[in-house]
Amino acid sequence: MTTLAAEEDQRTRSITQHPSHFKDNPDPEPFCVGGVYTCPCCSYSSKLQFNFKTHMSNHLKQAVRHEGYFICKCNRQCRTAAHFHCLYCGHTILRKEQCQLHLSQCNIHTSRALPSPTASPVPPLSGSNAGTQQQIKAGSPSPSPTPAATSLLSLPPKCPERPPPQSQRPTVKCRHCGLTLRRRNLRLHLRRKHKTLITTMSTSSEHQTHLVLENYIGGKFVACGDSIDSYDPSTGQVYCSVPDSGQDEVNAAVAAAKEAFPDWSSRSPEQRAQVLNKLADLIEANLDEFAQAESKDQGKTLAFARTVDIPRSVHNFRFFASSVLHHTNDSTQMDHMGCLNYTVRSPVGVAGLISPWNLPLYLLTWKIAPAVAAGNTVVAKPSEMTSVTAWMMCKLMQEAGVPPGVINIVFGSGPKAGDTLVGHPDVPLVSFTGSTATAQRITERSAPYCKKLSLELGGKNPALIFADADLEQCVATTVRSSFSNQGEICLCTSRVYVERSIYPQFLEKFVAAARKWKTGAPSDPGSNNGALISKEHLEKVRSFVALARSEGATVHCGEGVDRLELPAQHAGGYFLPATVLTGVADSSRVMQEEIFGPVVCVSPFDTEEEAVARGNNVRFGLGAVVWSRDVGRVHRVAGRIQAGLVWTNCWLIRDLNLPFGGMKSSGTGREGGRDSYHFFTEVKTICVKH
Numbered sequence: 001m002t003t004l005a006a007e008e009d010q011r012t013r014s015i016t017q018h019p020s021h022f023k024d025n026p027d028p029e030p031f032c033v034g035g036v037y038t039c040p041c042c043s044y045s046s047k048l049q050f051n052f053k054t055h056m057s058n059h060l061k062q063a064v065r066h067e068g069y070f071i072c073k074c075n076r077q078c079r080t081a082a083h084f085h086c087l088y089c090g091h092t093i094l095r096k097e098q099c100q101l102h103l104s105q106c107n108i109h110t111s112r113a114l115p116s117p118t119a120s121p122v123p124p125l126s127g128s129n130a131g132t133q134q135q136i137k138a139g140s141p142s143p144s145p146t147p148a149a150t151s152l153l154s155l156p157p158k159c160p161e162r163p164p165p166q167s168q169r170p171t172v173k174c175r176h177c178g179l180t181l182r183r184r185n186l187r188l189h190l191r192r193k194h195k196t197l198i199t200t201m202s203t204s205s206e207h208q209t210h211l212v213l214e215n216y217i218g219g220k221f222v223a224c225g226d227s228i229d230s231y232d233p234s235t236g237q238v239y240c241s242v243p244d245s246g247q248d249e250v251n252a253a254v255a256a257a258k259e260a261f262p263d264w265s266s267r268s269p270e271q272r273a274q275v276l277n278k279l280a281d282l283i284e285a286n287l288d289e290f291a292q293a294e295s296k297d298q299g300k301t302l303a304f305a306r307t308v309d310i311p312r313s314v315h316n317f318r319f320f321a322s323s324v325l326h327h328t329n330d331s332t333q334m335d336h337m338g339c340l341n342y343t344v345r346s347p348v349g350v351a352g353l354i355s356p357w358n359l360p361l362y363l364l365t366w367k368i369a370p371a372v373a374a375g376n377t378v379v380a381k382p383s384e385m386t387s388v389t390a391w392m393m394c395k396l397m398q399e400a401g402v403p404p405g406v407i408n409i410v411f412g413s414g415p416k417a418g419d420t421l422v423g424h425p426d427v428p429l430v431s432f433t434g435s436t437a438t439a440q441r442i443t444e445r446s447a448p449y450c451k452k453l454s455l456e457l458g459g460k461n462p463a464l465i466f467a468d469a470d471l472e473q474c475v476a477t478t479v480r481s482s483f484s485n486q487g488e489i490c491l492c493t494s495r496v497y498v499e500r501s502i503y504p505q506f507l508e509k510f511v512a513a514a515r516k517w518k519t520g521a522p523s524d525p526g527s528n529n530g531a532l533i534s535k536e537h538l539e540k541v542r543s544f545v546a547l548a549r550s551e552g553a554t555v556h557c558g559e560g561v562d563r564l565e566l567p568a569q570h571a572g573g574y575f576l577p578a579t580v581l582t583g584v585a586d587s588s589r590v591m592q593e594e595i596f597g598p599v600v601c602v603s604p605f606d607t608e609e610e611a612v613a614r615g616n617n618v619r620f621g622l623g624a625v626v627w628s629r630d631v632g633r634v635h636r637v638a639g640r641i642q643a644g645l646v647w648t649n650c651w652l653i654r655d656l657n658l659p660f661g662g663m664k665s666s667g668t669g670r671e672g673g674r675d676s677y678h679f680f681t682e683v684k685t686i687c688v689k690h
């Protein structure tokens with residue numbers, strides 16, 4: 001046998017034989033050489049038999065077949081990537097689509113009888129080594145080489161896809177220590193030596209990877225038996241597996257947080273701030289990678305993730321690290337009683353934090369930062385649809401000096417992981433951002449424990465535009481406030497009321513500007529919007545436009561009117577163009593319910609009184625915008641609008657010191673600077689008689 005053939009034989013045997021062999025006979029000894037157990041499939045090795053067995057059973061759970069190839073989702077060596085190992089030459093392929101290409105190009109495959117991938121995808125996993133070999137060699141059922149394979153039979157006996165000799169293999173320099181290593185070893189090197197980010201995304205779409213996320217509990221990544229598929233909304237393709245955590249995972253995370261609480265809460269605010277600042281620095285140092293990941297995971301444009309989501313996540317940590325240093329307590333004198341009263345504040349304990357999918361890392365860190373700055377430990381559950389950047393952040397925790405158990409992240413669905421967290425007796429407070437319906441469930445679930453709740457919910461935010469407004473500025477900002485982030489921000493404008501005298505003028509300019517608000521590939525710098533979060537959400541948003549139409553509304557632009565021009569790879573994505581409706585009655589569901597998409601209704605009004613009344617005529621009360629140059633009117637109307645935040649002549653200018661939250665069905669409680677501090681601490685009044 002030639003060396004090449006021997007190598008090939010060895011690879012073939014190990015790859016085909018390994019998982020099934022282990023399953024039938026889980027004896028680790030055949031894999032032990034010189035006291036080291038080595039996985040033949042992915043070269044994981046350990047001196048500990050127990051670790052090795054765990055590794056192998058993970059393989060068994062996760063290795064799946066695909067057209068003659070294994071997808072190795074090994075949790076150790078390939079944590080972030082599902083590799084396709086060619087059964088015949090062992091070559092690693094990163095993308096499923098390249099399998100066929102490789103098959104047709106590599107003459108090792110074509111020079112031997114090859115089973116047709118469609119007719120008989122892979123030799124059976126069970127069975128003896130010899131049997132497996134024989135089936136590959138015999139090509140059972142009878143070989144039917146593809147035309148490409150046949151034409152390649154005459155090629156010289158060299159596999160064009162085989163890895164180049166060691167000396168020619170691509171190398172990279174570690175940016176942390178300067179060490180030159182093979183590119184494929186960089187991931188392992190970073191994890192082992194620098195405990196920092198493992199590259200999750202390549203800038204080139206040619207090198208997409210399948211991510212397998214793990215929970216972060218007690219300072220360690222912990223695999224979860226079950227998983228949920230996560231989609232790239234811009235392609236409609238699954239690209240990530242998110243742990244489907246349940247009671248065991250949540251209990252473990254709460255226990256870890258509880259254990260970490262005494263030490264963390266007794267540290268000084270300065271010590272805690274130092275850790276948060278370091279975490280901010282590390283996220284910032286990896287801003288681009290975070291932005292890429294957020295864009296891919298959520299569907300938003302890369303530009304938005306780069307300029308809003310990730311910088312604001314960094315800012316959350318810096319802001320609360322600083323803000324916690326400046327709080328003061330109250331005191332009162334009662335000299336006539338010989339008493340001095342004062343307040344003290346202490347962290348509450350283990351905080352349960354549940355965040356949504358629209359601004360994933362931003363809204364998660366908006367909760368984590370103030371909670372841990374105040375001395376709590378946390379168990380956070382991001383949305384199952386957008387978990388990647390939270391998981392990436394976990395990779396930075398150790399380097400930032402976050403002690404094990406202080407920040408635990410459990411991934412999974414709302415009804416399973418979220419519900420368990422909310423109902424956990426050792427979690428005395430819950431901060432939630434998301435839908436009003438889920439908030440109602442959370443309120444019921446936590447009622448038996450009288451938990452402290454902060455609920456930031458949906459909106460149906462009005463913009464009231466008076467005739468004396470600066471029209472140009474107003475149009476430009478209202479387009480932004482209506483459609484930014486695909487309209488998936490709880491503060492987005494949903495109803496635009498315009499004083500009748502300027503209504504036609506406003507509508508014309510507004511529709512023209514909405515048409516220019518480009519919906520396209522998230523990575524395209526020219527795109528203003530990317531894709532909506534999910535197929536279901538896209539359908540929901542579309543159904544509101546259809547409802548409006550059926551009720552006699554006019555669709556001026558967007559859904560059903562303008563065609564979207566999308567690159568081919570985004571044909572399966574969840575895109576919907578900026579849509580402007582008129583003629584919708586205030587009583588319509590379209591005017592009453594949160595759509596949470598790039599759809600806005602415009603309607604004329606006659607008096608200030610009417611504008612305020614109609615603005616308030618919904619069950620929500622989160623945000624509002626008032627457009628007028630009349631200072632008196634601005635203050636008057638802002639005072640009368642039922643909303644937690646009112647902007648006048650601007651939108652989304654945020655001072656994190658000030659309270660954020662909604663009235664009515666838009667929530668209970670406020671967060672931001674002092675409000676977050678108050679929420680995440682318990683206050684005690686002490687009376688001293690002297």
Ligand SMILES: NC(=O)C1=CN([C@@H]2O[C@H](COP(=O)(O)OP(=O)(O)OC[C@H]3O[C@@H](n4cnc5c(N)ncnc54)[C@H](O)[C@@H]3O)[C@@H](O)[C@H]2O)C=CC1
Nearest residue numbers: 355356382383413414415418419434435438457458490596
């Ligand atoms: N920021 C906001 O105001 C948001 C509003 N929404 C609105 O809600 C609608 C539905 O979106 P969803 O993704 O279903 O929002 P949701 O409110 O169900 O999801 C938000 C978070 O809550 C979790 N969750 C769900 N059920 C839970 C439960 N029983 N216990 C604990 N946690 C639970 C989810 O896993 C996610 O992490 C959207 O169309 C939009 O109108 C959604 C997300 C954010």
Ligand SMILES: N/C(=C\C=C\C(=O)O)C(=O)O
Nearest residue numbers: 358433456489490491654
């Ligand atoms: N809470 C949300 C947005 C917050 C934005 C901000 O703080 O500026 C949301 O969309 O749920």
